[in-house]
Amino acid sequence: NAGVTQTPKFRILKIGQSMTLQCTQDMNHNYMYWYRQDPGMGLKLIYYSVGAGITDKGEVPNGYNVSRSTTEDFPLRLELAAPSQTSVYFCASTLSLGANVLTFGAGSRLTVL
Amino acid sequence: GESVGLHLPTLSVQEGDNSIINCAYSNSASDYFIWYKQESGKGPQFIIDIRSNMDKRQGQRVTVLLNKTVKHLSLQIAATQPGDSAVYFCAENLSGTYKYIFGTGTRLKVLA
Numbered sequence: 001n002a003g004v005t006q007t008p009k010f011r012i013l014k015i016g017q018s019m020t021l022q023c024t025q026d027m028n029h030n031y032m033y034w035y036r037q038d039p040g041m042g043l044k045l046i047y048y049s050v051g052a053g054i055t056d057k058g059e060v061p062n063g064y065n066v067s068r069s070t071t072e073d074f075p076l077r078l079e080l081a082a083p084s085q086t087s088v089y090f091c092a093s094t095l096s097l098g099a100n101v102l103t104f105g106a107g108s109r110l111t112v113l
Numbered sequence: 114g115e116s117v118g119l120h121l122p123t124l125s126v127q128e129g130d131n132s133i134i135n136c137a138y139s140n141s142a143s144d145y146f147i148w149y150k151q152e153s154g155k156g157p158q159f160i161i162d163i164r165s166n167m168d169k170r171q172g173q174r175v176t177v178l179l180n181k182t183v184k185h186l187s188l189q190i191a192a193t194q195p196g197d198s199a200v201y202f203c204a205e206n207l208s209g210t211y212k213y214i215f216g217t218g219t220r221l222k223v224l225a
Contacts, residue, residue, distance in 0.1 A: 004156075031211065040121060042202065042215035043157075050211065090156055099145035099164055099208035104156040 002026055006091050006105035013081040013112045021076040021108045023091030031094045032074040033058075033102065034066065036087040043090065049074055081112045121200060123220045132190040136203035136216045141184060143205035143214070148177055148188045151200045151218070160188070160201075164208075190221075198223045 007022045025032065030051050035043040045058030049068040063085055065077045074093075078085055091105040126132045138146065144165035149157035163170045163177045163186075170177050176189040186203050202218035 006156075033211075033213075040217060042217045043213075045212070048211055097209050097211060099162075099206065101147060101159050101162060102204070102213055103159070104149075106156045107154075 004091055004093055004103055004105035006089075006108050008108060009106065010109050011111070013078075013110065015081060015083065015112060017081050018077065018079050019081070019110075021078070021089055021091075021110070023074045023076065023105060024072050025074075025091075025093045025103075026072065027093065027095070027103065028071060029093035029095050029103070030071070031097065032068065033092045033094075034064070034074070034076045035090045035092065036060065037090060037107075038087050046076065046089075078110075081110075083112050086110060086112045121218050121220045123222060125222045125224055126193050127224050128193060128195060130193055132188075132193045132197070132221055134188045134190075134201045134219045134221065136186040136188075136219075138184050138186060138203065138205040138216070139214055140205060140207065141181075143207050145206040145208045146177070146179060146186055147204040147206070147213075148175075148186075149202055149204065150197075151202065153199075157202070193221075193223050195223050195225065197221060 004025045033048045034046040044060045047066040049055045055066050089108045092102040094100045094102050147162045148160040151157045161172045161177050174191045178187045200218040203216045204213045206213045
């Protein structure tokens with residue numbers, strides 16, 4: 001049982017490049033989330049998904065896209081990377097909305113130069 | 114991993130002492146609360162949770178206290194060890210909703 005797995009762990013992008021951050025979970029969780037973490041700030045929600053085929057925007061969705069074709073996978077795509085997207089990205093999942101713990105991946109550190 | 118928590122409040126405690134980390138939450142309707150530990154370069158790890166129908170919950174070496182009147186949570190760590198050094202933050206949730214609100218965190222430094 002690996003939990004939530006994120007790849008890559010580190011990536012440097014040039015301005016205008018695109019990339020996909022991968023997230024997969026093996027806990028059969030329905031709800032999956034992408035957050036970004038900036039220094040001195042609480043985690044900010046980018047996108048979330050309540051199940052396969054269903055996604056919705058969080059607080060800071062601009063510049064990102066997601067898809068949820070399976071229960072296990074929830075990739076986050078950055079189109080036209082900008083320096084403001086330099087951050088640490090965390091994927092998380094939870095089974096249901098009934099007072100359940102969010103389980104986090106180890107994070108992906110992205111630098112846009 | 115040091116960029117996370119660069120400007121956070123820091124609590125320094127001697128090894129073996131007890132630590133108390135505080136968190137003010139924002140939504141009076143929140144009814145579920147979680148404490149996470151985040152070590153440098155790693156993802157947040159669950160420590161303990163509490164529902165709003167409780168004032169106190171104990172785990173192994175950790176206790177969470179909830180004061181709904183003033184919207185305040187605290188995490189007490191007994192006999193603090195070097196391995197406890199990390200950033201600790203709280204999360205609040207209204208159960209049945211997707212949204213979790215996260216605090217900015219406190220850095221705990223354990224002095225030998």
